[in-house]
Amino acid sequence: MLATIEEVQSAMEGAKYITDRSTATVLYLSLKLGKPILVEGEAGVGKTEIAKVLAQILATRLIRLQCYEGLDVNTSLYEWNYPRQILWMKQAEICELPQEKVGKGIFSQDFLIRRPLLEAILNESAKPPVLLIDEIDRSDEEFEAFLLEVLSDFQVTIPEIGTLKAKHRPHVILTSNRTRELHDALKRRCLYHWIDYPSLEKERRIVLAKVPGVRQTLLNQVCLFMQRVREKDLFKRPGIAETLDWVQALMALGKEELDAAAVRETSGCIFKYYEDLKLMEESGAENLITLISRRDDLTGAQIPCA
Amino acid sequence: MQDTRKGEILSHLLRFARRLKEKGLKITPGRVIDAARCLELIDLSIRRDFAETLKANFISSREHLSVFAELFEEFWSQMREALGSRIVPSEEGTGGEGVSGEKTLALPEAEESAAEREGAEEEKLMTGYSPQEVLTGKDFSQFAPEDWGILERELARLLSQLATKVSRRRKPSAHGREMDFRRSMKRAARYRGEWIELIRRKPKIKPLKVIVICDVSGSMDASARFLLRFLFGMEKAFKQSEFFVFSTRLTRITDIFRRNRWTQALADISRRVRDWSGGTQIGRCLKIFNERYARGMAAGSPVIILISDGWDRGEPELLEKEMKRLRRRSRRLIWLNPLLGTPDYQPLCQGMRTALPYIDYFLPATTLKGLKVMGDVLLAQSAKG
Numbered sequence: 001m002l003a004t005i006e007e008v009q010s011a012m013e014g015a016k017y018i019t020d021r022s023t024a025t026v027l028y029l030s031l032k033l034g035k036p037i038l039v040e041g042e043a044g045v046g047k048t049e050i051a052k053v054l055a056q057i058l059a060t061r062l063i064r065l066q067c068y069e070g071l072d073v074n075t076s077l078y079e080w081n082y083p084r085q086i087l088w089m090k091q092a093e094i095c096e097l098p099q100e101k102v103g104k105g106i107f108s109q110d111f112l113i114r115r116p117l118l119e120a121i122l123n124e125s126a127k128p129p130v131l132l133i134d135e136i137d138r139s140d141e142e143f144e145a146f147l148l149e150v151l152s153d154f155q156v157t158i159p160e161i162g163t164l165k166a167k168h169r170p171h172v173i174l175t176s177n178r179t180r181e182l183h184d185a186l187k188r189r190c191l192y193h194w195i196d197y198p199s200l201e202k203e204r205r206i207v208l209a210k211v212p213g214v215r216q217t218l219l220n221q222v223c224l225f226m227q228r229v230r231e232k233d234l235f236k237r238p239g240i241a242e243t244l245d246w247v248q249a250l251m252a253l254g255k256e257e258l259d260a261a262a263v264r265e266t267s268g269c270i271f272k273y274y275e276d277l278k279l280m281e282e283s284g285a286e287n288l289i290t291l292i293s294r295r296d297d298l299t300g301a302q303i304p305c306a
Numbered sequence: 307m308q309d310t311r312k313g314e315i316l317s318h319l320l321r322f323a324r325r326l327k328e329k330g331l332k333i334t335p336g337r338v339i340d341a342a343r344c345l346e347l348i349d350l351s352i353r354r355d356f357a358e359t360l361k362a363n364f365i366s367s368r369e370h371l372s373v374f375a376e377l378f379e380e381f382w383s384q385m386r387e388a389l390g391s392r393i394v395p396s397e398e399g400t401g402g403e404g405v406s407g408e409k410t411l412a413l414p415e416a417e418e419s420a421a422e423r424e425g426a427e428e429e430k431l432m433t434g435y436s437p438q439e440v441l442t443g444k445d446f447s448q449f450a451p452e453d454w455g456i457l458e459r460e461l462a463r464l465l466s467q468l469a470t471k472v473s474r475r476r477k478p479s480a481h482g483r484e485m486d487f488r489r490s491m492k493r494a495a496r497y498r499g500e501w502i503e504l505i506r507r508k509p510k511i512k513p514l515k516v517i518v519i520c521d522v523s524g525s526m527d528a529s530a531r532f533l534l535r536f537l538f539g540m541e542k543a544f545k546q547s548e549f550f551v552f553s554t555r556l557t558r559i560t561d562i563f564r565r566n567r568w569t570q571a572l573a574d575i576s577r578r579v580r581d582w583s584g585g586t587q588i589g590r591c592l593k594i595f596n597e598r599y600a601r602g603m604a605a606g607s608p609v610i611i612l613i614s615d616g617w618d619r620g621e622p623e624l625l626e627k628e629m630k631r632l633r634r635r636s637r638r639l640i641w642l643n644p645l646l647g648t649p650d651y652q653p654l655c656q657g658m659r660t661a662l663p664y665i666d667y668f669l670p671a672t673t674l675k676g677l678k679v680m681g682d683v684l685l686a687q688s689a690k691g
Contacts, residue, residue: 005348005355025348025358032347033340040368074488082487089499099498106495178368181601184332187366194368235630 002031002057017046017053018206026193027054036151036172038136038187041195044239047175051132054171061129063170065116067139073146077156079113080106107160121154121166128168137176141183148186198240200227206240211247221258222247226270232283235273245269315350316342318388319360322381326364329373337363353382482508515546517603517636519595521614522579523553523586529644531572533613538563538571548603551575552591553584558599588618588657589625596631607637611680612665615645618657625657629664638666640680646670 002008008031009024027050030037039047055062065076085106092102105111114122120131136144150156154166174190176182198206203223207214222243230237238246246269255262271277319342327333341363348355357378365374478486486507494501518537522530537549541563549560562574576582610632618625633639641661645651646669653662662668667683 021354022358022361025355026362029344029347029359029362033343035340037362038366080488080491082491085491086494086499086501089494093499102499103495181367184366188332188334188337190366191362192366193362194371233627 002028004028011057012053013209015053015056016209017049018202018209020202023050023193023195026191030191031171033191034169034171036174036190037193038174038176038182038190039193039195040176040178042197042237042239043177044241045195045197046240047195048132048134051130051134051173051175054173055130058127058130058171060127061123061125062132063116063120063123063129064132064134066134067136067143069138069140071139071143074115076115076117076143076146077150078115078118078158081111081113085111109161112158112161117150118156118164120170121150121156121164123166123168123170126168129170131170131172133172133174135177136174136186137179137182144183144186148183148189151186151189197230197237200224203227203240203243207243207247210244211251214247214251215256217257218247218250218255222250225258225263229270229280232279234271234276234279236271236276238270238272242270242272314388315345315385318381318385319345322360322377323364325377325381326374329377331364331370331373332366333364356382476507477510478505479508480506482506484508514544515603515608516540516544516611517548517550517608518611518613519550519552519556519592521553521586521588521612522551522582523617524583525586525615525617526644527583533644534572534575535568538568546608548599548608550595550599551579552588553581554587554590555581556591556594585619586614586617586657587620588614588616588661589620589622589628592628592632593624596628596635600632600635608635609638609640610636611640611642612661613642613644614657615643616641616653616655616658616661618655618660622656622660625660626664629661633664638683639664640667640669640683641665642669642680644670 002011005021005024005028008028009019009021012019012024012027026037029035037050039050041047051064052062088106088111089102092105097105112118116131120129123129133147136147139147151172154169155163157163174186200223203226204219207219207223226238226243226246246266249266249269250258250262253262253265267277267280271280320338323333323338323341341360344359344363345356348359350356360378361371361374365371476482476484476486478489484507486505489505489507490501490503493503493505518540520530520533520537526533534551541547541549541560547560548558549563550556550558557579559575559578562571562578565571566574612632643651643653643658646653653659653668667680669680669683
């Protein structure tokens with residue numbers, strides 16, 4: 001399994017992740033080389049989803065580390081279980097255990113709380129897990145430097161225990177929204193992949209895979225609408241996540257096709273900023289609708305349903 | 307895969323990597339090795355796989371995509387020519403020696419110097435300037451303000467308070483508000499688990515990052531020297547700060563501030579800033595800032611301070627767009643306007659009206675009182691973390 005690029009791609013599509021060959025190629029190379037992937041792209045194009053799907057098709061665990069500013073070793077790697085240590089010490093005191101035994105006891109692995117990175121390193125199962133380091137750009141430079149160390153040899157030293165080394169190197173996927181530039185050293189260690197907004201055809205296939213009950217007309221209109229909307233100069237362009245939300249919202253409202261009223265009622269699914277909402281109201285969502293309905297018959301005929 | 311073919315491709319690959327490096331991509335030997343390993347894993351006859359593979363290995367940012375695409379075209383055709391029909395899936399090469407190090411690394415001299423010439427031309431293009439610029443190497447030391455002494459002391463006090471922000475990281479402190487379990491536990495182990503000492507911690511103070519973009523166009527002449535003196539002081543107080551001046555184009559002056567004493571700095575700035583007292587193109591200069599500098603400097607959420615009277619000769623649409631981008635980059639956006647201190651001033655000019663919606667604080671610039679208000683704003687930023 002997963003011995004060629006085609007197999008990776010079809011496995012991903014089997015897991016309902018519609019993707020192009022370039023994504024499959026990068027995943028394939030990463031699996032073969034054991035090199036992390038750095039995935040960048042606008043919000044809502046399915047960066048995080050890649051890791052989830054990879055874990056699914058490899059039938060292995062997904063370990064996720066969500067980054068934020070101020071994330072440090074204690075919350076990403078390990079922490080001692082202090083309350084438990086105290087209880088144990090009190091117990092040892094009552095039972096009059098020898099002192100050295102207490103010391104050894106409370107600093108053993110039983111008292112260690114594994115945070116995501118340690119979990120990925122100590123994972124016992126035969127298959128290496130998928131480690132997702134999400135939104136790395138949100139963490140600060142100090143953490144990035146530390147991460148570099150972990151990613152290069154997958155071993156950590158805990159002073160009280162010693163050095164722990166991963167039996168199997170996890171598959172690592174890092175994602176970034178590019179709110180800041182990452183350090184070159186980290187980038188060098190990764191294969192790079194940029195995910196763009198999907199093409200019309202790809203988006204149709206994605207919606208169809210995720211929302212199987214969608215009607216053909218609605219599907220075409222929604223996808224065309226999204227393609228047009230992304231051409232506009234918005235504060236936040238809607239991603240695939242928004243498309244899926246929107247289709248589901250429209251279906252929940254019983255809409256069979258798109259009209260100005262339907263867009264107005266559900267515009268909160270697409271536009272997440274007041275400025276964008278206003279821009280669309282002013283520049284006329286109606287115009288877009290007419291544009292789409294005129295082209296609807298054409299495209300419906302041209303693009304066969306996937 | 308056969309050695310000969312691998313060797314031949316390798317020499318092309320090395321040359322390609324070198325060309326990319328010349329274009330500013332971060333190519334390291336490690337990356338080239340990985341790329342070569344990757345090529346063994348794929349079918350070389352499929353062009354898009356070939357391209358994807360090299361792309362994943364060689365680029366590390368979206369901006370590199372176009373450079374890559376351009377050079378790859380050239381690389382692919384060269385390789386096809388050199389290896390010709392041998393790059394087909396069914397091809398079985400004849401066994402032979404791998405290519406030697408000397409051969410792979412030897413590049414024709416002519417090609418290299420051609421690349422250099424290209425680079426030089428690019429540089430030439432980048433340094434062009436607009437005709438509206440008034441090229442006056444103005445000597446600032448002509449102005450002699452009377453009360454520098456008091457002012458400097460006041461500024462120094464103000465600045466030292468400003469230079470910090472609170473981080474989410476913690477450090478131990480005897481009077482901290484939070485308990486530090488990790489350290490307390492370790493300490494308790496020393497006393498057989500008796501919690502005799504409780505260790506506390508408090509938020510770590512982190513330097514606040516400040517970026518200042520100051521207008522030095524003709525309309526700002528009266529206050530420019532005064533403001534630069536203030537910025538010079540700021541540079542000393544804030545460890546992480548960046549300074550720019552602009553009128554028709556943007557000039558970074560952080561390094562001048564950093565290296566020099568005040569009088570020398572002033573002389574250097576007047577030498578470097580060629581468009582002193584020129585017209586004002588706020589939108590255009592902000593665009594340059596956003597495109598060229600902001601990406602690298604925006605980490606650690608800086609406070610961005612713009613100093614200008616808002617008389618903009620450029621298009622308001624451009625200014626608006628760039629203000630929007632600038633705001634997104636910043637923790638807080640402060641606009642200091644020297645005219646704001648004067649009575650009856652109303653922000654009516656086009657530029658100012660365009661920019662106002664994107665500003666967090668709109669403050670006077672030329673009075674000490676005005677700068678103190680800005681100080682309070684920055685202090686409030688520090689306290690909130």
